[in-house]
Amino acid sequence: SDADAMARNAGRLDLIVDTVSASHDIGAALGLLKTSGTLALVGASPEPLALPAFALILARRQVAGSLIGGIAETQEMLDFCARNKVYADVEVIAPAGINAAYDRLVKGDVRYRFSIDLSKL
Secondary structure (H helix, E strand, C coil): CCHHHHHHCCCCEEEEEECCCCCCCHHHHHCCEEEEEEEEECCCCCCCCCCCHHHHHCCCCEEEECCCCCHHHHHHHHHHHHHCCCCCCEEEECHHHHHHHHHHHHHCCCCCEEEECHHHC
């Protein structure tokens, strides 16, 4: 959402994996893709998404969707991320903090996804 950062990075990405499960403008993400880049939707918006046709057509960009991969695909993705130092932005919480995390979620006070540290059970 940082306009300067979006402008600096326009046309630089081959792939964007969109995990957002709320209504949002995917047009901004499309502008970050290189020619022939792909926007992969894995989050399900409750509202239909508007596809800006010219942003797709003129740069041969594509939009794909995926519900989930199998075990082999998941392992391949994890190996790729480890090899290329791709890390998820998450906030790690202990199981005792789940209720507080839910309250923050309801208030909109969450920047990243929560990851529950099960070693704290």
